Amino acid sequence: MLNDEYWSKLEKILLQESIYNKRNLRMTVEGILYRMRVGCPWRDLPRVFGCWNSIYKRFNAWSLSRKWLNIFKALAVNPDWEWRFMDGSYVKAHQHSAGAASQESQAIGKSRAGNTTKIHLAVDGYSLPVEFEITGGEVNDCSAAPDLIARLPDAKTIVADKGYDSEWLREQITKKGARAVIPGKRNSLKGNADMDWGLYKYRHLVENAFARLKQYRAIATRYDKLKRNYESMVAIACGYLWLPM
Template identity: 45%
Template sequence: MQSDRKMLRDDQWKKIEALLPGKVGDPGRSGENNRQFVEAVLWIVRTSSPWRDLPAELGNWHTTNTRFKRWGEAGVWQEIVEAVSGDRDMEALMIDSTVVRAHQHASGAAKKEGRQAIGRSRGGLTSKIHVAVDALGNPVRWLLTGGEQSDMNQGLPLIKGFQAKAILADKGYDSNVFVDYIHANGMLAVIPPKKNRLVQREYDRHLYKDRNVVERFFNRIKQFRRLATRYEKLDRNFLSFINLVFAYLWIY
Protein backbone atom coordinates (compact mmCIF):
# COMPACT_ATOMS: atom_id res chain seq x y z
CA MET A 1 0.00 0.00 0.00
CA GLN A 2 1.40 3.41 -0.96
CA SER A 3 2.05 6.06 1.66
CA ASP A 4 -0.18 9.12 1.38
CA ARG A 5 3.05 11.08 0.89
CA LYS A 6 3.59 9.42 -2.50
CA MET A 7 2.15 10.43 -5.86
CA LEU A 8 3.34 7.94 -8.49
CA ARG A 9 1.18 4.96 -9.36
CA ASP A 10 2.90 1.86 -10.70
CA ASP A 11 1.71 2.53 -14.25
CA GLN A 12 3.05 6.10 -14.10
CA TRP A 13 6.40 4.92 -12.78
CA LYS A 14 6.77 2.44 -15.63
CA LYS A 15 6.42 5.30 -18.14
CA ILE A 16 9.50 7.10 -16.81
CA GLU A 17 11.58 4.39 -15.15
CA ALA A 18 13.70 3.62 -18.22
CA LEU A 19 14.32 7.33 -18.84
CA LEU A 20 16.22 7.90 -15.62
CA PRO A 21 19.99 7.66 -15.01
CA GLY A 22 21.27 4.58 -13.23
CA LYS A 23 19.51 1.88 -15.24
CA VAL A 24 21.37 -1.21 -16.41
CA GLY A 25 24.06 -0.22 -18.92
CA ASP A 26 24.49 3.32 -17.58
CA PRO A 27 27.87 4.26 -16.11
CA GLY A 28 28.17 5.27 -12.47
CA ARG A 29 25.93 4.55 -9.50
CA SER A 30 22.86 2.33 -9.54
CA GLY A 31 19.40 3.81 -9.94
CA GLU A 32 17.97 1.41 -7.39
CA ASN A 33 16.34 4.21 -5.38
CA ASN A 34 15.26 6.34 -8.34
CA ARG A 35 11.57 5.94 -7.52
CA GLN A 36 12.05 7.08 -3.93
CA PHE A 37 14.10 10.03 -5.17
CA VAL A 38 11.48 11.17 -7.71
CA GLU A 39 8.78 10.80 -5.05
CA ALA A 40 10.88 12.98 -2.74
CA VAL A 41 11.17 15.75 -5.32
CA LEU A 42 7.45 15.52 -6.09
CA TRP A 43 6.74 15.90 -2.37
CA ILE A 44 8.88 19.04 -2.23
CA VAL A 45 7.27 20.63 -5.30
CA ARG A 46 3.75 19.71 -4.14
CA THR A 47 4.06 20.91 -0.54
CA SER A 48 6.62 23.71 -1.03
CA SER A 49 8.30 22.59 2.17
CA PRO A 50 11.95 23.38 2.88
CA TRP A 51 14.32 20.61 1.81
CA ARG A 52 15.24 20.03 5.46
CA ASP A 53 11.63 19.01 6.17
CA LEU A 54 11.72 16.10 3.72
CA PRO A 55 10.20 13.03 5.49
CA ALA A 56 12.84 10.49 6.45
CA GLU A 57 10.98 7.77 4.55
CA LEU A 58 11.73 9.67 1.32
CA GLY A 59 15.47 9.89 1.90
CA ASN A 60 18.11 12.22 3.26
CA TRP A 61 17.22 15.82 2.44
CA HIS A 62 20.78 16.93 1.64
CA THR A 63 21.64 14.11 -0.74
CA THR A 64 18.20 14.43 -2.39
CA ASN A 65 18.70 18.16 -2.90
CA THR A 66 22.21 17.65 -4.29
CA ARG A 67 21.01 14.96 -6.69
CA PHE A 68 18.07 17.13 -7.80
CA LYS A 69 20.47 19.92 -8.76
CA ARG A 70 22.85 17.54 -10.55
CA TRP A 71 20.02 16.13 -12.65
CA GLY A 72 19.03 19.68 -13.51
CA GLU A 73 22.55 20.58 -14.59
CA ALA A 74 22.70 17.41 -16.71
CA GLY A 75 19.33 18.17 -18.36
CA VAL A 76 17.68 15.01 -17.03
CA TRP A 77 14.38 16.65 -16.05
CA GLN A 78 14.13 18.26 -19.48
CA GLU A 79 14.82 14.92 -21.19
CA ILE A 80 12.09 13.22 -19.17
CA VAL A 81 9.36 15.67 -20.13
CA GLU A 82 10.45 15.67 -23.77
CA ALA A 83 10.27 11.86 -23.85
CA VAL A 84 6.74 11.61 -22.42
CA SER A 85 5.19 14.53 -24.35
CA GLY A 86 5.16 13.14 -27.86
CA ASP A 87 1.44 12.44 -28.33
CA ARG A 88 0.22 15.99 -28.94
CA ASP A 89 -3.16 17.14 -30.18
CA MET A 90 -2.27 19.99 -32.55
CA GLU A 91 -5.86 20.87 -33.44
CA ALA A 92 -5.07 24.09 -31.61
CA LEU A 93 -2.37 25.73 -29.54
CA MET A 94 -3.33 27.99 -26.65
CA ILE A 95 -0.71 30.34 -25.25
CA ASP A 96 -0.60 32.46 -22.11
CA SER A 97 1.56 33.26 -19.10
CA THR A 98 1.25 33.18 -15.34
CA VAL A 99 3.05 35.35 -12.82
CA VAL A 100 4.91 33.64 -9.98
CA ARG A 101 5.73 35.68 -6.92
CA ALA A 102 9.39 35.30 -5.92
CA HIS A 103 10.06 34.74 -2.23
CA GLN A 104 12.67 37.05 -0.72
CA HIS A 105 15.06 34.09 -0.45
CA ALA A 106 14.92 33.62 -4.24
CA SER A 107 16.78 36.84 -4.99
CA GLY A 108 20.44 37.72 -4.65
CA ALA A 109 22.19 34.95 -6.60
CA ALA A 110 25.57 35.91 -8.05
CA LYS A 111 25.48 36.27 -11.84
CA LYS A 112 28.32 33.79 -12.23
CA GLU A 113 26.16 31.05 -10.66
CA GLY A 114 23.64 31.10 -13.49
CA ARG A 115 20.66 32.89 -15.04
CA GLN A 116 18.00 34.27 -12.72
CA ALA A 117 14.79 35.37 -14.46
CA ILE A 118 13.40 37.48 -11.65
CA GLY A 119 12.15 40.98 -12.41
CA ARG A 120 10.47 43.77 -10.53
CA SER A 121 6.87 44.52 -11.47
CA ARG A 122 3.85 45.99 -9.70
CA GLY A 123 3.60 42.79 -7.67
CA GLY A 124 7.18 43.06 -6.44
CA LEU A 125 9.81 40.48 -7.40
CA THR A 126 8.24 38.05 -9.86
CA SER A 127 8.92 35.54 -12.62
CA LYS A 128 6.66 34.58 -15.52
CA ILE A 129 6.03 31.11 -16.88
CA HIS A 130 4.97 31.39 -20.54
CA VAL A 131 3.31 28.23 -21.86
CA ALA A 132 1.83 26.82 -25.05
CA VAL A 133 -0.61 23.95 -24.49
CA ASP A 134 -2.20 21.68 -27.04
CA ALA A 135 -5.94 21.17 -27.59
CA LEU A 136 -6.11 18.80 -24.60
CA GLY A 137 -4.32 21.19 -22.27
CA ASN A 138 -0.96 19.43 -22.30
CA PRO A 139 2.16 21.64 -22.22
CA VAL A 140 4.21 21.54 -25.42
CA ARG A 141 6.59 24.47 -24.89
CA TRP A 142 7.39 26.81 -22.02
CA LEU A 143 9.69 29.72 -21.27
CA LEU A 144 10.75 31.47 -18.08
CA THR A 145 11.27 35.22 -17.91
CA GLY A 146 11.28 38.03 -15.39
CA GLY A 147 7.82 39.17 -14.36
CA GLU A 148 8.22 42.52 -16.09
CA GLN A 149 8.56 40.97 -19.55
CA SER A 150 5.76 41.49 -22.07
CA ASP A 151 3.71 38.49 -23.16
CA MET A 152 3.76 39.72 -26.76
CA ASN A 153 7.53 39.25 -27.02
CA GLN A 154 7.20 35.57 -26.09
CA GLY A 155 4.40 34.67 -28.50
CA LEU A 156 6.58 33.83 -31.47
CA PRO A 157 9.15 31.77 -29.48
CA LEU A 158 6.28 29.74 -28.01
CA ILE A 159 4.80 28.64 -31.35
CA LYS A 160 7.69 28.81 -33.83
CA GLY A 161 8.21 25.49 -35.57
CA PHE A 162 4.82 24.09 -34.59
CA GLN A 163 2.00 23.46 -37.06
CA ALA A 164 -1.48 23.71 -35.60
CA LYS A 165 -4.84 24.51 -37.14
CA ALA A 166 -5.35 27.51 -34.86
CA ILE A 167 -3.45 29.66 -32.37
CA LEU A 168 -5.55 30.95 -29.48
CA ALA A 169 -4.32 33.84 -27.33
CA ASP A 170 -5.68 36.88 -25.52
CA LYS A 171 -5.30 40.45 -26.79
CA GLY A 172 -1.94 40.79 -25.07
CA TYR A 173 -0.52 38.90 -28.07
CA ASP A 174 -2.20 41.11 -30.67
CA SER A 175 0.58 42.38 -32.92
CA ASN A 176 0.86 42.56 -36.70
CA VAL A 177 4.13 40.61 -36.72
CA PHE A 178 2.68 37.76 -34.67
CA VAL A 179 -0.64 37.55 -36.52
CA ASP A 180 1.11 37.73 -39.90
CA TYR A 181 3.43 34.88 -38.91
CA ILE A 182 0.45 32.71 -37.93
CA HIS A 183 -1.37 33.35 -41.20
CA ALA A 184 1.80 32.95 -43.31
CA ASN A 185 2.20 29.45 -41.86
CA GLY A 186 -1.31 28.39 -42.73
CA MET A 187 -2.77 28.69 -39.23
CA LEU A 188 -5.81 30.57 -37.96
CA ALA A 189 -5.15 33.44 -35.54
CA VAL A 190 -7.84 33.49 -32.84
CA ILE A 191 -6.69 36.63 -31.03
CA PRO A 192 -9.00 39.51 -30.08
CA PRO A 193 -7.79 42.87 -31.41
CA LYS A 194 -6.74 45.62 -29.04
CA LYS A 195 -9.17 48.52 -28.70
CA ASN A 196 -6.65 51.02 -30.04
CA ARG A 197 -6.45 49.32 -33.45
CA LEU A 198 -7.65 51.64 -36.19
CA VAL A 199 -9.03 48.67 -38.09
CA GLN A 200 -10.51 45.98 -35.87
CA ARG A 201 -9.70 42.45 -37.01
CA GLU A 202 -12.35 39.76 -37.05
CA TYR A 203 -11.72 36.58 -35.04
CA ASP A 204 -13.63 33.42 -34.26
CA ARG A 205 -15.39 34.31 -31.00
CA HIS A 206 -16.85 30.82 -30.59
CA LEU A 207 -13.46 29.12 -30.94
CA TYR A 208 -11.89 31.69 -28.63
CA LYS A 209 -13.93 30.27 -25.75
CA ASP A 210 -11.67 27.20 -25.85
CA ARG A 211 -8.81 29.36 -24.58
CA ASN A 212 -9.98 28.54 -21.06
CA VAL A 213 -8.03 25.30 -21.52
CA VAL A 214 -4.75 27.13 -20.88
CA GLU A 215 -6.27 28.96 -17.91
CA ARG A 216 -7.31 25.62 -16.38
CA PHE A 217 -3.78 24.37 -17.01
CA PHE A 218 -2.35 27.18 -14.88
CA ASN A 219 -4.84 26.35 -12.14
CA ARG A 220 -3.53 22.78 -12.16
CA ILE A 221 0.14 23.64 -11.93
CA LYS A 222 -0.44 26.17 -9.14
CA GLN A 223 -1.63 23.23 -7.01
CA PHE A 224 2.06 22.35 -6.92
CA ARG A 225 2.93 25.03 -4.41
CA ARG A 226 6.59 25.27 -5.39
CA LEU A 227 5.38 26.63 -8.74
CA ALA A 228 2.93 29.05 -7.10
CA THR A 229 5.77 30.79 -5.23
CA ARG A 230 9.36 30.78 -6.43
CA TYR A 231 11.99 29.91 -3.82
CA GLU A 232 14.82 28.91 -6.17
CA LYS A 233 17.50 31.49 -6.86
CA LEU A 234 18.57 30.00 -10.19
CA ASP A 235 16.41 29.46 -13.26
CA ARG A 236 17.96 26.05 -13.72
CA ASN A 237 16.56 24.76 -10.43
CA PHE A 238 13.15 26.39 -10.86
CA LEU A 239 12.88 25.00 -14.40
CA SER A 240 13.76 21.54 -13.04
CA PHE A 241 10.64 21.69 -10.86
CA ILE A 242 8.60 22.97 -13.82
CA ASN A 243 9.85 20.15 -16.07
CA LEU A 244 9.04 17.51 -13.44
CA VAL A 245 5.51 18.83 -12.87
CA PHE A 246 4.84 19.05 -16.61
CA ALA A 247 6.09 15.49 -17.09
CA TYR A 248 3.85 14.34 -14.25
CA LEU A 249 0.84 15.95 -15.89
CA TRP A 250 1.64 14.18 -19.17
CA ILE A 251 1.66 10.76 -17.50
CA TYR A 252 -1.16 11.43 -15.04
Protein backbone atom coordinates (compact mmCIF):
# COMPACT_ATOMS: atom_id res chain seq x y z
CA MET A 1 0.00 0.00 0.00
CA LEU A 2 3.04 2.29 0.31
CA ASN A 3 4.74 3.42 -2.86
CA ASP A 4 8.06 5.24 -2.59
CA GLU A 5 6.40 8.66 -2.44
CA TYR A 6 4.05 7.67 0.38
CA TRP A 7 6.81 5.92 2.31
CA SER A 8 9.23 8.86 2.13
CA LYS A 9 6.51 11.07 3.57
CA LEU A 10 5.48 8.62 6.29
CA GLU A 11 9.01 7.63 7.26
CA LYS A 12 9.89 11.19 8.30
CA ILE A 13 6.88 11.32 10.62
CA LEU A 14 7.66 7.90 12.11
CA LEU A 15 11.17 9.06 12.96
CA GLN A 16 9.78 12.24 14.51
CA GLU A 17 7.69 10.01 16.78
CA SER A 18 10.89 8.30 18.02
CA ILE A 19 10.17 5.08 16.13
CA TYR A 20 13.48 3.33 15.57
CA ASN A 21 14.37 3.01 11.88
CA LYS A 22 15.10 -0.70 11.67
CA ARG A 23 15.89 -2.26 8.31
CA ASN A 24 12.47 -3.97 8.23
CA LEU A 25 10.48 -0.90 9.34
CA ARG A 26 8.79 -0.45 5.96
CA MET A 27 7.71 -4.10 5.80
CA THR A 28 6.46 -3.90 9.39
CA VAL A 29 4.24 -0.96 8.50
CA GLU A 30 3.14 -2.75 5.31
CA GLY A 31 2.16 -5.76 7.45
CA ILE A 32 0.04 -3.52 9.70
CA LEU A 33 -1.61 -1.97 6.64
CA TYR A 34 -2.25 -5.45 5.20
CA ARG A 35 -4.00 -6.50 8.38
CA MET A 36 -6.05 -3.28 8.29
CA ARG A 37 -7.07 -3.96 4.69
CA VAL A 38 -8.09 -7.63 4.99
CA GLY A 39 -9.03 -7.90 8.69
CA CYS A 40 -7.16 -11.17 9.26
CA PRO A 41 -5.87 -12.41 12.64
CA TRP A 42 -2.34 -11.23 13.32
CA ARG A 43 -0.97 -14.78 13.19
CA ASP A 44 -2.29 -15.11 9.61
CA LEU A 45 -0.08 -12.33 8.24
CA PRO A 46 1.88 -13.58 5.20
CA ARG A 47 5.50 -14.39 6.03
CA VAL A 48 6.72 -11.88 3.46
CA PHE A 49 6.10 -9.16 6.06
CA GLY A 50 8.19 -10.89 8.71
CA CYS A 51 7.32 -12.56 12.02
CA TRP A 52 3.66 -11.85 12.82
CA ASN A 53 4.33 -11.72 16.56
CA SER A 54 7.04 -9.08 16.15
CA ILE A 55 4.73 -6.95 13.98
CA TYR A 56 1.90 -7.23 16.49
CA LYS A 57 4.18 -6.36 19.42
CA ARG A 58 5.41 -3.23 17.65
CA PHE A 59 1.87 -2.21 16.70
CA ASN A 60 0.69 -2.80 20.28
CA ALA A 61 3.58 -0.79 21.76
CA TRP A 62 3.01 2.12 19.38
CA SER A 63 -0.70 1.97 20.18
CA LEU A 64 -0.03 2.04 23.93
CA SER A 65 2.05 5.20 23.55
CA ARG A 66 -0.59 6.76 21.22
CA LYS A 67 1.93 7.09 18.41
CA TRP A 68 -0.60 6.22 15.70
CA LEU A 69 -2.88 9.03 16.83
CA ASN A 70 0.06 11.43 16.72
CA ILE A 71 1.01 10.20 13.25
CA PHE A 72 -2.54 10.81 12.02
CA LYS A 73 -2.43 14.36 13.42
CA ALA A 74 0.94 14.97 11.77
CA LEU A 75 -0.42 13.85 8.39
CA ALA A 76 -3.59 15.97 8.64
CA VAL A 77 -1.91 19.18 7.49
CA ASN A 78 -3.86 22.31 6.52
CA PRO A 79 -7.43 20.98 6.54
CA ASP A 80 -10.21 23.16 5.14
CA TRP A 81 -11.85 24.59 8.28
CA GLU A 82 -14.53 26.67 6.60
CA TRP A 83 -17.02 23.81 6.89
CA ARG A 84 -17.01 20.83 9.24
CA PHE A 85 -19.25 17.80 8.94
CA MET A 86 -20.00 15.37 11.77
CA ASP A 87 -21.70 12.00 12.00
CA GLY A 88 -21.55 8.66 13.76
CA SER A 89 -21.46 5.15 12.30
CA TYR A 90 -21.90 1.72 13.90
CA VAL A 91 -19.27 -0.98 13.53
CA LYS A 92 -20.08 -4.61 14.25
CA ALA A 93 -17.89 -6.05 17.00
CA HIS A 94 -16.68 -9.52 16.00
CA GLN A 95 -16.93 -12.27 18.62
CA HIS A 96 -13.12 -12.34 18.78
CA SER A 97 -13.14 -8.76 20.12
CA ALA A 98 -14.80 -9.87 23.36
CA GLY A 99 -13.04 -11.04 26.50
CA ALA A 100 -10.32 -8.43 26.98
CA ALA A 101 -8.31 -9.06 30.15
CA SER A 102 -9.07 -5.62 31.54
CA GLN A 103 -11.59 -4.06 33.89
CA GLU A 104 -11.76 -0.92 31.77
CA SER A 105 -14.51 -0.30 29.25
CA GLN A 106 -13.34 -1.28 25.76
CA ALA A 107 -16.01 0.71 23.85
CA ILE A 108 -18.17 -2.29 23.00
CA GLY A 109 -21.84 -1.77 23.73
CA LYS A 110 -25.26 -3.15 22.94
CA SER A 111 -27.36 -1.70 20.12
CA ARG A 112 -29.95 -3.02 17.67
CA ALA A 113 -27.21 -4.84 15.78
CA GLY A 114 -25.90 -6.56 18.91
CA ASN A 115 -22.38 -5.89 20.16
CA THR A 116 -21.16 -2.77 18.39
CA THR A 117 -18.65 0.04 18.54
CA LYS A 118 -19.40 3.52 17.22
CA ILE A 119 -17.08 5.85 15.33
CA HIS A 120 -17.91 9.53 15.76
CA LEU A 121 -16.16 11.36 12.94
CA ALA A 122 -15.56 14.97 11.91
CA VAL A 123 -14.32 15.79 8.40
CA ASP A 124 -13.29 18.98 6.63
CA GLY A 125 -14.65 20.49 3.42
CA TYR A 126 -12.67 17.99 1.33
CA SER A 127 -14.16 14.94 3.10
CA LEU A 128 -10.88 14.23 4.92
CA PRO A 129 -10.97 13.05 8.57
CA VAL A 130 -9.76 15.58 11.13
CA GLU A 131 -11.03 14.19 14.46
CA PHE A 132 -12.77 11.07 15.67
CA GLU A 133 -13.99 9.46 18.88
CA ILE A 134 -14.55 5.77 19.62
CA THR A 135 -17.43 4.79 21.94
CA GLY A 136 -19.70 1.87 22.60
CA GLY A 137 -22.58 1.38 20.20
CA GLU A 138 -25.12 2.46 22.83
CA VAL A 139 -23.74 6.03 22.98
CA ASN A 140 -25.85 8.44 20.93
CA ASP A 141 -24.41 11.19 18.75
CA CYS A 142 -25.36 14.06 21.07
CA SER A 143 -23.52 12.49 24.00
CA ALA A 144 -20.23 12.15 22.12
CA ALA A 145 -20.45 15.44 20.20
CA PRO A 146 -19.36 17.92 22.95
CA ASP A 147 -15.90 16.36 23.42
CA LEU A 148 -15.45 16.03 19.68
CA ILE A 149 -16.42 19.66 19.04
CA ALA A 150 -14.20 20.90 21.88
CA ARG A 151 -11.13 19.33 20.22
CA LEU A 152 -11.82 20.95 16.86
CA PRO A 153 -10.26 24.30 15.89
CA ASP A 154 -12.63 27.17 15.15
CA ALA A 155 -14.60 26.98 11.92
CA LYS A 156 -17.31 29.00 10.21
CA THR A 157 -19.94 26.26 10.05
CA ILE A 158 -20.61 22.84 11.58
CA VAL A 159 -23.05 20.61 9.71
CA ALA A 160 -24.70 17.53 11.22
CA ASP A 161 -27.92 15.52 10.91
CA LYS A 162 -31.00 15.29 13.14
CA GLY A 163 -29.19 13.05 15.59
CA TYR A 164 -27.42 16.18 16.84
CA ASP A 165 -30.62 18.19 17.33
CA SER A 166 -29.99 19.75 20.74
CA GLU A 167 -30.14 23.38 21.87
CA TRP A 168 -27.20 23.05 24.27
CA LEU A 169 -25.15 21.56 21.44
CA ARG A 170 -26.06 24.48 19.20
CA GLU A 171 -25.02 26.85 22.00
CA GLN A 172 -21.63 25.15 22.27
CA ILE A 173 -21.11 25.56 18.52
CA THR A 174 -22.15 29.22 18.68
CA LYS A 175 -19.71 29.90 21.55
CA LYS A 176 -16.92 28.60 19.33
CA GLY A 177 -17.85 31.26 16.79
CA ALA A 178 -19.40 28.85 14.29
CA ARG A 179 -22.86 28.50 12.78
CA ALA A 180 -24.79 25.30 13.44
CA VAL A 181 -26.51 23.76 10.42
CA ILE A 182 -28.50 21.02 12.15
CA PRO A 183 -32.13 20.26 11.18
CA GLY A 184 -34.70 19.88 13.93
CA LYS A 185 -36.54 16.64 14.50
CA ARG A 186 -40.19 16.28 13.59
CA ASN A 187 -41.30 17.14 17.13
CA SER A 188 -38.88 20.09 17.46
CA LEU A 189 -40.48 23.29 18.81
CA LYS A 190 -37.96 25.54 17.05
CA GLY A 191 -38.61 24.23 13.54
CA ASN A 192 -36.40 24.65 10.49
CA ALA A 193 -37.27 28.17 9.35
CA ASP A 194 -33.61 29.32 9.45
CA MET A 195 -32.15 26.04 8.13
CA ASP A 196 -29.58 26.31 5.31
CA TRP A 197 -30.72 23.35 3.23
CA GLY A 198 -28.32 24.20 0.41
CA LEU A 199 -25.31 23.72 2.67
CA TYR A 200 -26.88 20.72 4.37
CA LYS A 201 -26.82 18.85 1.04
CA TYR A 202 -23.03 18.66 1.37
CA ARG A 203 -23.38 16.48 4.47
CA HIS A 204 -22.71 13.54 2.18
CA LEU A 205 -19.00 14.42 2.56
CA VAL A 206 -18.87 12.76 5.97
CA GLU A 207 -20.76 9.75 4.62
CA ASN A 208 -18.18 9.53 1.83
CA ALA A 209 -15.41 9.50 4.43
CA PHE A 210 -17.06 6.60 6.27
CA ALA A 211 -17.38 4.71 2.98
CA ARG A 212 -13.65 5.17 2.31
CA LEU A 213 -12.71 4.09 5.84
CA LYS A 214 -14.93 1.03 5.79
CA GLN A 215 -13.38 -0.32 2.61
CA TYR A 216 -10.81 -1.69 5.07
CA ARG A 217 -12.18 -4.81 6.74
CA ALA A 218 -10.44 -4.23 10.08
CA ILE A 219 -12.34 -0.91 10.31
CA ALA A 220 -15.70 -2.11 8.96
CA THR A 221 -15.69 -4.93 11.56
CA ARG A 222 -13.94 -4.61 14.89
CA TYR A 223 -11.62 -7.52 15.68
CA ASP A 224 -9.42 -5.82 18.32
CA LYS A 225 -10.15 -6.61 21.97
CA LEU A 226 -8.70 -3.34 23.27
CA LYS A 227 -10.25 0.03 22.53
CA ARG A 228 -6.85 1.67 22.10
CA ASN A 229 -5.84 -0.88 19.45
CA TYR A 230 -9.03 -0.40 17.45
CA GLU A 231 -8.65 3.36 17.88
CA SER A 232 -5.13 3.04 16.45
CA MET A 233 -6.44 1.10 13.46
CA VAL A 234 -8.94 3.88 12.74
CA ALA A 235 -6.15 6.46 13.13
CA ILE A 236 -4.01 4.53 10.62
CA ALA A 237 -6.88 4.44 8.12
CA CYS A 238 -7.55 8.17 8.59
CA GLY A 239 -3.86 8.95 8.19
CA TYR A 240 -3.65 6.83 5.05
CA LEU A 241 -6.38 8.96 3.43
CA TRP A 242 -4.14 11.98 4.02
CA LEU A 243 -1.01 10.45 2.48
CA PRO A 244 -1.79 11.50 -1.13
CA MET A 245 -2.50 15.08 -0.04
